[in-house]
């Protein structure tokens with residue numbers, strides 16, 4: 001299993017930097033999702049790793065090997081494209097065998113390896129079918145077979161589920177996870193689907209405007225987003241602008257000192273988790289509070305932040321209720337509560353909202369202040 005390290009990658013198309021000093025590490029044998037909106041530069045970054053585009057700057061290592069001078073076919077990368085890019089005139093077995101042919105593998109050995117991989121992916125019955133006779137889910141399996149038949153170290157999947165029906169997507173993810181684990185493939189999965197990236201990645205990297213903004217475990221990015229873009233991309237959140245007032249001095253559960261900072265905001269002073277060092281008083285900051293971390297009700301834990309708010313609207317979602325409130329300073333704030341814990345809330349009611357300091361996250365970057373829900 002190999003580690004992939006990309007450092008300061010740059011790819012320009014005329015004046016546009018499609019990849020703009022992007023750095024990314026793929027841990028050996030793990031599945032990393034590269035998440036970003038259309039046009040973020042994901043495909044270009046993937047093509048740089050695979051050697052399908054030339055670098056303008058930066059370095060790429062596969063393990064100890066710097067791969068710049070190595071041709072795409074010799075890098076040990078298998079790739080699946082968004083449209084799967086199967087050759088329409090070739091039967092499934094010939095599509096899958098083609099990369100082996102390019103490597104000069106003799107036809108008998110080729111046949112053996114193709115049959116083996118078709119069986120692994122449970123598509124041996126489709127060996128003589130043409131691509132236009134396949135369902136999107138079958139086509140994906142064929143594209144996966146073709147990508148791994150050469151036994152690559154790295155598998156890159158560029159939005160491969162785009163055409164797959166929702167009811168077959170979980171199955172496709174299971175297949176990808178199984179292959180990755182069995183073959184020890186260092187895997188990069190490109191997607192613009194936030195829910196899938198959070199659910200299926202072992203590591204998550206967020207990309208926008210050619211840059212990697214943050215990477216880490218999915219929970220880490222969701223709970224401690226670095227900036228407003230990452231916070232909003234990964235899920236609904238309440239944003240507030242404020243100014244650093246001073247350092248808090250709370251203690252964690254084990255009695256160890258907690259790094260906290262007090263922020264002056266339009267809803268009053270809030271104690272936040274200090275995830276940046278050296279925040280001096282009067283520094284402007286943005287705060288993010290996820291709706292599900294807010295608690296409604298009179299029982300407020302001792303160290304929690306609290307403020308009054310009036311319920312304007314309640315939206316029932318089945319398992320949970322989304323509660324739209326108006327806080328001090330006319331702040332539009334949204335809370336989400338499980339159905340069983342919110343049966344008694346009513347529109348028009350004034351309640352106490354509370355949130356623990358570890359769920360009050362400081363972000364880099366500002367946001368445009370919006371007036372309503």
Ligand SMILES: Nc1ncnc2c1ncn2[C@@H]1O[C@H](COP(=O)(O)OP(=O)(O)OP(=O)(O)O)[C@@H](O)[C@H]1O
Pocket residue numbers: 013016018036037038039040041042043044045192
């Ligand atoms: N060959 C090219 N020539 C010129 N511009 C390009 C080329 N390839 C990509 N771009 C531009 O580079 C930017 C990044 O494109 P890229 O396809 O890498 O993004 P992406 O995140 O993969 O988006 P999508 O999900 O839409 O494929 C876009 O603005 C795109 O128009």
